[in-house]
Amino acid sequence: MGNARRELLGDGGLVLDVRERPGPPPLRFEVADGGRMLLRQGERVILLGRVEEWNQGVYVSRYDGYRPPLPPIRSALLRDPANWVHLYARWLEEAPEGPLHDSRWLLGVRFTFPPYVWHGEDFVRAWPHCHLDWSAHGWHGVVPLRPLSPEDAPRVKAYRKHVRDGTLAPVLLWWVTALDGWLLLDGHDRAVAAVAEGRTPPCVVLTRVPDEEDWRRTADQVTDAHEARLQRLAARPGAPGAERQRETLLRAHVDTLSTLPLETARTRSWPLPGGAPAWDVLARGAVFQFPCD
Secondary structure (H helix, E strand, O other), X not given: OOEEEEEEOOOOOEEEEEEOOOOOOOEEEEEEOOOEEEEEEOOEEEEEEEEXXXXXXXXXXXXXXXXXXXXXXXXXXXXXXXXXXXXXXXXXXXXXXXXXXXXXXXXXXEOOOOHXXXXXXXXXXXXXXXXXEOOOOOOOOEEEOOOOOOOOOHHHHHHHHHHHHOOOOOEEEEEEOOOOEEEEEEOHHHHHHHHXXXXXXXXXXXXXXXXXXXXXXXXXXXXXXXXXXXXXHHOOOOOOOHXXXXXXXXXXHHHHHHHHHHOOOOOOEEEOOOHHHHHHHHHHHOOOOOOOO
């Protein structure tokens, strides 16, 4: 399955530097002209999407057949929890139908979200069709990849007890820039259980971050601009507040450089074989009619 080097972070998260997986991963986005996209897992189409005119949002239709990349989490593990970030990282590395490809990937635990993400309309409950509204300030909601179980389903009821006991395993979210939101990769019933109990599900989030050569290139550009500002400041010796400005510039430069390796990078996609005509054939086969067709 290739190699991955782990970079441990002080907040308990880690970066997986994945190598020897140069081709498209089994779980991947493919795109065509006109804002057309799809999510494929192996040979199965899992999701169709098309960006709305004027970038007001994206229309999404999903298909049955998605397979989570994590194995079932046994009750014994919930009673004696592991380091979830490291465990999920290992499972993702081993997953035969997961999203990892050559790049750097950030995994971390997240417990807080804006209220609308999990407890409003942006936790998508409709199946199989939905509209992600970008018209205000972006979206940032959660798209499940299978139908959600009812709150009184036996598995959900069992997980609700774990929610109350504080022993619920995290759900796995994948940040997808093409959607401006999260895909729910694993833990659909756990998410329903937490929301039913009025809680925010504990989450392990997966985000692609810049490759080393990319963030170092940006760091060089930032440093060149920083040094130019310092030179302009040095050309005005004795100017009021010059020393304070210099200290401010130095702090800002250090803060900027420290964030570059962990900035969110665009979710990678691959060309859709057959292009827009192939996507249109799939869209015509769906019950949902994309309004921009």
